[in-house]
Amino acid sequence: MIRALALVAAVAGAGSAEAFECVHIPDVADAFLRAQASEFQFVPVYGQLSYGEVAPGVVKYDEGSFPPASTLYEARMVGVALGPDGFDVPFDAPFTLEVQCFLEHCGYMGEDIPVLTFLRAEDGVYSASVSICPVFTFHSPSPEELAIVVECQRGGTCEPDPDR
Structure with missing residues (x-):
């Protein structure tokens, strides 16, 4: 609750995108543990995504208006999913991406760069959600x-970075 209030206060007082700052920036261990603790099933996938006919950021809004709080996009992820031996399970599937916005600030999942994302899997259908402070998406993850x-x-050391 305190983090949410700090986020609202930070954004409400911000006059520009440069003034916005996430209160907590998760790392990959944090994302893994959150996905594991969730009531939903998540599949970690490393690869590249492509969008259907309309990509986030293409839709323009009138000056002074804000984008909707949430918009759905059709996308496809091609890469490798996490298996018992690492990221070695071929993956190529469509998914629904929910882009969440707060005021004029929106989440983003890049199309032209490698992405590690934790896709939610439900009855063979995949989805992902990205906000201005993403939890399950990492652009250009390092080795x-x-x-x-x-x-x-593998059940080894999995501790979030306390400095993030």
């Missing part, structure tokens, strides 16, 4: 970050 997720999967 070390991918190795941490593999280590978490």
